[in-house]
Each structure stands twice: as C-alpha cells, then as structure tokens.
Amino acid sequence: MGKVMVFDHPLIQHKVSLMRDKNTPVKEFRALAREVAMLMTYEVTRDLPTREVEIETPICPAEVRMLAGKKLAIIPILRAGLGFVDGMLEMIPSAKVGHVGLYRDPETHEPVEYYCKLPEDIDKRRVIIVDPMLATGGSAIATVDSVKKRGAKEISLMFLIAAPEGIEALTSAHPDVDIYIAAKDKCLNENAYIVPGLGDAGDRIFGTK
Numbered sequence: 169m170g171k172v173m174v175f176d177h178p179l180i181q182h183k184v185s186l187m188r189d190k191n192t193p194v195k196e197f198r199a200l201a202r203e204v205a206m207l208m209t210y211e212v213t214r215d216l217p218t219r220e221v222e223i224e225t226p227i228c229p230a231e232v233r234m235l236a237g238k239k240l241a242i243i244p245i246l247r248a249g250l251g252f253v254d255g256m257l258e259m260i261p262s263a264k265v266g267h268v269g270l271y272r273d274p275e276t277h278e279p280v281e282y283y284c285k286l287p288e289d290i291d292k293r294r295v296i297i298v299d300p301m302l303a304t305g306g307s308a309i310a311t312v313d314s315v316k317k318r319g320a321k322e323i324s325l326m327f328l329i330a331a332p333e334g335i336e337a338l339t340s341a342h343p344d345v346d347i348y349i350a351a352k353d354k355c356l357n358e359n360a361y362i363v364p365g366l367g368d369a370g371d372r373i374f375g376t377k
C-alpha cells in the first residue's frame with residue numbers, strides 16, 4: 169500500500185497560502201511554484217538510497233555518503249505541472265523529464281490524453297509525476313495508467329492541493345503509488361474545482377485568464 173503524505177512545513181504552507189490568494193500576480197505565482205517545487209522535492213526524495221564513497225578533503229581522506237545513482241524521471245502533467253519542473257530540476261539536475269498531456273473535458277470533467285513522451289528507459293527509473301491540483305483524480309489516474317502501460321513501476325505523485333475525493337479515487341485505482349501533497353482541502357464544487365483551492369492552476373501559471 170502506498171503512502172499519502174501531507175507536508176506541514178511552515179515554508180511550504182506559507183508559500184501555498186500566497187498562491188491561493190486571487191490577488192497574487194502571475195509573476196509571483198510562478199516564482200512561488202518554483203520555490204514550493206524545490207521544497208517539496210527535498211521531502212519527496214528523502215528516501216533516495218546513498219552509498220559510501222572515498223574522497224579527500226583538504227584535511228584528510230574521508231568516507232562520505234553520496235546518492236547511489238538511482239535514476240529519476242520527472243513527469244509533469246501538461247499544462248500546469250510544467251510550472252514545477254524547473255524547481256525540481258534545480259534539486260535533481262540529472263533527472264530525465266517526460267511529458268503527459270491531458271485536459272479535463274469541461275462538460276464531463278473526464279481527462280482526455282493528447283500527448284505522451286517518456287524517457288526510453290522509464291521502466292528502470294523512479295518516476296515522480298507532478299501536477300498542482302488533484303481534484304476528481306481523473307487526470308492523475310489516467311497519467312499513472314499511461315506511464316504504467318509504458319513500463320514504469322516505482323511511481324510517486326506530487327500535488328500542491330488535493331481534494332479528499334481525488335485522494336480516495338487515486339488510492340483506490342492505484343494503491344501502489346506514493347502521494348505527496350502540500351494541502352488537503354475541503355471538497356469539490358459543482359464544477360469539480362477544489363474548494364477553497366487556488367482556481368485554475370494552468371490559467372494562474374500561464375496567465376491565460
């Protein structure tokens with residue numbers, strides 16, 4: 169059974185609260201998305217394996233710990249997930265990046281996939297799927313379906329804000345994945361938007377409305 173982790177770090181909470189504010193302009197929203205992505209990546213990668221390496225400091229030889237070379241793939245769900253990739257790559261610069269393009273049909277709220285390009289060796293990589301919003305869970309479930317179909321096995325998902333309905337749907341459909349979120353909100357409204365949420369994440373990151 170995968171785990172569901174809510175990050176209660178004060179810096180993450182503070183920055184997500186600023187992002188929720190409807191008066192936060194697009195430039196600041198993007199900068200906050202990058203900063204929160206860095207902070208969340210720090211937590212999501214906490215269990216990466218390390219190995220002992222011999223080096224020489226200016227003082228003496230030393231046995232130190234370095235990453236054991238676990239290969240990672242970051243997979244943003246287009247569009248809004250893109251706003252988190254730069255911050256994540258600052259923390260793990262050698263990660264490969266795949267893309268899954270999905271949008272929610274405005275009437276049915278069902279996800280429609282229009283693009284999928286993943287690293288060739290996705291079956292050998294630990295995958296981190298990233299999207300700011302987990303609402304009904306439809307987009308996340310379809311993305312996990314898509315990456316599993318192409319061979320991915322070790323999968324985590326990182327969201328800024330999740331609705332209880334989305335967490336329930338995702339954990340039921342894919343009980344083996346780990347889920348990391350910065351905030352669990354109250355519910356969905358009649359348009360399947362998260363309440364209180366932050367509005368349409370794609371529009372807020374790209375300034376399209």
Ligand code: PRP
Pocket residue numbers: 245246247248249270271272273277279299300301302303304305306307308334360368369370371
């Ligand atoms: C948003 C968001 C998620 C999805 C969440 O994307 O970025 O991908 O909705 O909703 P769900 O859990 O109900 O599937 P949207 O479909 O608005 O596409 P966009 O990023 O292209 O604007």
Ligand code: URA
Pocket residue numbers: 301303360361362363365366367368369370
């Ligand atoms: N997609 C968004 O961008 N925001 C929501 O609240 C729900 C889905």
